[in-house]
Amino acid sequence: MPDLRVRVGEGSYAKAVWQGRDVDCLIGRSGALPASDKREGDGATPLGRWQVLYGFYRADRVAKPKGKLLWTPLTERDGWCDGAGDALYNQWVPVGYGASHEVMWREDAAYDYVVVLSHNQPPVDGMGSAVFLHVWREEATHTAGCVALKAEDLVGVLDELGLGDAVEVVV
Numbered sequence: 001m002p003d004l005r006v007r008v009g010e011g012s013y014a015k016a017v018w019q020g021r022d023v024d025c026l027i028g029r030s031g032a033l034p035a036s037d038k039r040e041g042d043g044a045t046p047l048g049r050w051q052v053l054y055g056f057y058r059a060d061r062v063a064k065p066k067g068k069l070l071w072t073p074l075t076e077r078d079g080w081c082d083g084a085g086d087a088l089y090n091q092w093v094p095v096g097y098g099a100s101h102e103v104m105w106r107e108d109a110a111y112d113y114v115v116v117l118s119h120n121q122p123p124v125d126g127m128g129s130a131v132f133l134h135v136w137r138e139e140a141t142h143t144a145g146c147v148a149l150k151a152e153d154l155v156g157v158l159d160e161l162g163l164g165d166a167v168e169v170v171v
Helices: 151-158
Strands: 004-008 013-018 021-026 032-034 045-057 071-073 078-081 092-094 101-103 113-117 132-135 147-149 166-170
Touching: 004 045, 013 147, 013 151, 021 151, 113 151, 132 151, 147 151
Parallel strands: 004 166, 032 045, 045 071, 132 147
Antiparallel strands: 004 013, 013 021, 021 147, 045 113, 045 166, 078 092, 078 101, 113 132
């Protein structure tokens, strides 16, 4: 199984290993925390081994990855609920949904490719939402709790990634 292994250090810069090759990556602005300590909005990336579940991509900007995940083209109506206490917390919602949610159709390239990871699935209220594997925005120095790789590295990973593979975040 080709897992992406992310070794965190201090701060939000990390190193990932993919099929024996080191790649730079970013994690949350608060570094990494044990998954049991993860809370909504804390800016931390949860430590642990997270299965890749499925992915979204911006078909108007990028090609569908060749990997064996289920890939869905994003639309302007796609959102992700981060409203703790809501019945659809940490799940897809339409933009305009009544609870707090992130808009996944972004002007920047961060969600040109986005893979949903199994952290907090099925959702436990307040334990963190939207922990994704996505594109590292060129000017970014951290994520909000996700794992981000440079686009060229991420495409190489996504072209090989399949259901049953994982992103492992370790100290």
